[in-house]
Amino acid sequence: MPDPAPYQRIKDTLLERVHSGLWQPGDSIPGEQQLALDFNCARSTVHRALRELAEEGVLERKRKTGTRVAYPTGRSLALDISLVEDEIKATGASYQYQLLERKLAPLPPTVAAHLNRAPGEEALHLLCLHYADRHPYQLEDRWIDPQTVPEAREEGFDKIGPNPWLLRNVPWTEAEHVISADLATGAVASALGLKEGEPILIVERRTWNAKGPVTTVRFHHPGRTHRLRSAFAPR
Amino acid sequence: MPDPAPYQRIKDTLLERVHSGLWQPGDSIPGEQQLALDFNCARSTVHRALRELAEEGVLERKRKTGTRVAYPTGRSLALDISLVEDEIKATGASYQYQLLERKLAPLPPTVAAHLNRAPGEEALHLLCLHYADRHPYQLEDRWIDPQTVPEAREEGFDKIGPNPWLLRNVPWTEAEHVISADLATGAVASALGLKEGEPILIVERRTWNAKGPVTTVRFHHPGRTHRLRSAFAPR
DNA sequence: TAAGGTTATTTGTCCAGACATAATTGGAGA
DNA sequence: TCTCCAATTATGTCTGGACAAATAACCTTA
DSSP, rough: OOOOOOHHHHHHHHHHHHTTTOTTOOOOOHHHHHHHHTTTTTTHHHHHHHHHHTTTSSSETTTTEEEEEEEOOOEEEEEOOOOHHHHHHHHTTTEEEEEEEEEEEEEHHHHHTTTOTTTTOEEEEEEEEEETTTTTEEEEEEEEEEETTTGGGGOOOOOSSSSHHHHHSOSSSEEEEEEEEEEEOOOHHHHHTTTTTTTEEEEEEEEEEETTTEEEOOOEEEEETEEEEEEEOOO | OOOOOOHHHHHHHHHHHHHHTTTTTTTTTHHHHHHHHHSSSOOOOOHHHHHHHHHHHHEEEEETEEEEOOOOOOEEEEOOOOOOHHHHHHTTOOOEEEEEEEEEEEHHHHHHHHOOOOOOOOOOOOEEEEEEETTTEEEEEEOOTTTTTGGGOOOOOOOSOOOHHHHHHSOOOOOEEEEEEEEHHHEEEEEETOOOTTTTEEEEEEEEEEEEEEEEEEEEEEETTTOOOEEEEEO
């Protein structure tokens, strides 16, 4: 194993002091000059370690006042949202993909608003089901704007899921996520193998690239068994 | 407004080139040497800009090969989780806090596991309701380990919510979040003013500090009206 | 042709020193 | 006592130079 870089070693050491409780939230810690002497390195090396720890929310720095251990606020939480396939395989389960529906359909109002289209205009609508070990894991309800993504007209989406296909062909540069809960009804319930009225967890993602809105997608998960997890440090 | 630092200006410029689509995912971009000439600055300044963009997931860098625009993967998503009070006030709504229950009670098994206690041992149980403009916004169901946090015995929690109190008195250094959906039942339903069987969104947070597990808390929100939002960049 | 070693290129990090900038502190003057 | 300015001190950033490490490309040899 290669030696970690000095700035990294310093970060680790300082973080350890915070985690161990040796330095408590609110405590002042030594200045860069002093730490540079302690660690026998240049001030800029110490500076980088401190700067990054501050960015990560571990420390708070102010000119003239110096550096203190930050009070955690839980200001942000990072959720991993990978491709379903990777997500499922990471748990050791087998992955299966099934296309339920693919057709041009009139846009519902909320989706139309995101895609900058009038409600009722036609767009490509996809319904896909992702299985983990043969159990329904996620129902994907997606709209693709054929104006921004004309190539999508040629793609059947019967072999490859829309997510990997889009990443490959029309990478987006901006996204917005909204998480909410609702009840399973009709098609969603039966696709996921749930009874009507069971809870579902919904992650909605809307993405843009330089040319405009690309796609809106709602991922539906069985609410009681699915979990979005985040082990994490304050930020 | 003060001039932004050069490395920041470079970051902005490069990010703009990616966002505008001038540089597409997969494209190679000029090397550090070249960019330093372009921006008329030292290589280390360019290097910092590139390094940070790579950390943010915008670029991918490899030695010898150079720097390319990254394909977005949506690998992570950042949710802001602030204090409820700030969260509510940020929307312009008025905030109100109400303590519903505060008593020592035997630990349910799942909570006991996190707090390293045997099920049935006693811990401090709190039920709190947070209002936005007089409407129930969040039901907080919290367990505090009186062994790790003896001070909590003395606190009534009738004026100050457990969250701000804990941050002030027993800051945690590590946390884990789990998001899920369920149905409102019994006490939860009536506290939130929902009918039985309506969907709720649950955020569970478990925290630790140097001395051990501090607290387990479940935040219950009305599922259809509450949203966890994240405008975000790929990572 | 295949294997293996060498070279060149690019990023990664460090350093020492310099100046900029924010913010506290203390002192001068009203 | 109050106000305002200046000195002090910590962090923030840049420079220009150096060396390390990864790795793609090339070159040698069997």
